[in-house]
């Protein structure tokens with residue numbers, strides 16, 4: 001994350017309440033410039049003034065019989081009420097989806113002007129997000145529900161805006177570019193088209209409340225589908241506001257339904273509405289269940305146990321230590337691409353790398369949210385995991401390993417200092433320890449290990465045995481080393497070279513797992529086409545029938 005972000009010193013030392021006021025705009029200016037699409041002032045959401053999140057179905061905002069109360073992750077105050085649809089209330093959503101035919105809302109033979117419409121909507125939405133008061137609104141809203149530093153939250157808004165800019169003008173129709181191949185005789189030609197699935201569903205997690213749902217939603221719409229969107233209720237307030245912005249930018253109200261519910265109700269909706277395709281982003285546990293329930297009509301972006309290998313060539317130790325710190329601990333480790341395990345060549349182990357990583361980790365503080373609440377793993381669970389790892393022979397705590405202090409983060413969430421634990425490579429590979437060591441802890445937690453030249457095959461064996469193949473980094477400028485590691489691994493998004501990282505996921509490169517036919521992608525034209533459209537071949541065969549043609553004998 002780079003220069004477009006705020007100067008770092010601007011944030012250092014800010015108290016949580018001061019942080020609320022700190023943004024490029026400042027509190028006063030923000031109050032003066034209320035936003036036409038927004039239904040609240042982001043700074044005013046509190047226990048005494050809770051914000052509401054509604055559902056959107058069949059062209060209208062609706063409430064439901066129950067409210068799900070979300071607590072402020074920084075102080076436990078109930079601060080957001082989400083209209084929670086229960087299993088008896090899903091009918092309008094099922095009906096709405098079933099109104100969309102399999103051939104979609106548009107395709108190359110139907111309503112092609114909608115490709116242009118979505119180019120226009122993207123232009124307008126990108127323009128709105130380029131306004132400082134709008135990007136600040138979304139960055140602050142993200143921070144309130146999924147606490148991360150302002151730079152990280154603004155980075156999410158920035159990537160979203162750049163994605164929209166990429167699909168302005170004619171770029172949406174170029175996504176549906178077809179190709180033709182000459183046939184066997186005059187009048188025959190085969191054409192390959194990108195075809196929508198029609199009714200589709202999109203389920204997304206809490207950690208990127210804007211970027212993941214918006215990028216996938218627009219991809220679905222660009223290709224001619226009608227999606228029902230479900231975002232984790234803890235953070236769905238962000239897409240509630242984004243839906244309103246998109247409506248203002250001209251998105252037809254019938255095009256997207258937006259539901260707030262628990263996982264069980266969503267599971268029922270999917271089973272009843274039978275979307276032709278579902279994109280699921282979240283844990284592997286739910287992903288595998290849905291794959292069965294939906295008979296395989298699903299694409300997945302699931303868990304990440306992401307690895308980084310430092311090759312034998314040691315260079316730029318400060319830089320590599322900083323990237324390790326960002327990869328493991330930015331967003332309190334709650335990126336699916338977060339560095340979960342670091343394999344250091346012994347040359348790096350002899351350098352000052354881990355000391356520098358420790359120093360950088362210790363700079364992180366709750367005041368500026370460079371470390372903060374962990375929304376799906378409790379402190380106790382993380383400390384228990386650490387304890388189990390420390391029981392492995394030869395393992396040791398490198399740094400962290402303690403709960404955060406002096407905070408009001410509610411007990412349902414986790415609060416842990418950035419933690420690294422060393423486990424010997426030989427021990428990682430044992431049958432007894434492997435699953436434990438390679439368990440994804442969705443928090444500020446990483447395993448560190450060391451290998452020698454003649455142990456690279458053991459590192460490669462560990463990669464082969466892992467279940468998730470999302471992101472990876474091979475930190476080396478030695479092409480032979482890179483060739484060896486890349487050639488013997490599968491991760492879908494692999495960074496290679498001295499500056500390699502595991503996180504980042506900007507809009508300009510593919511992000512997604514590999515090695516699984518159900519694997520989805522996000523961000524690029526290729527990702528959109530793969531996830532949100534299928535291939536249809538139309539073979540034109542106009543004739544003429546050759547002069548003098550006669551009925552041949554049967555074959």
Ligand SMILES: NC(=O)c1ccc[n+]([C@@H]2O[C@H](COP(=O)([O-])OP(=O)(O)OC[C@H]3O[C@@H](n4cnc5c(N)ncnc54)[C@H](O)[C@@H]3O)[C@@H](O)[C@H]2O)c1
Nearest residue numbers: 204205231232263266267282283286301302303304336376
């Ligand atoms: N691969 C990626 O691109 C990517 C991106 C972000 C997060 N993740 C992964 O997501 C996980 C963290 O998110 P989480 O723990 O909140 O995930 P989760 O699987 O618990 O929840 C994800 C979403 O699924 C919904 N859900 C839960 N059960 C459901 C069911 N039975 N049917 C339908 N929907 C259901 C939830 O309400 C939520 O909206 C981590 O494993 C992380 O690696 C992956």
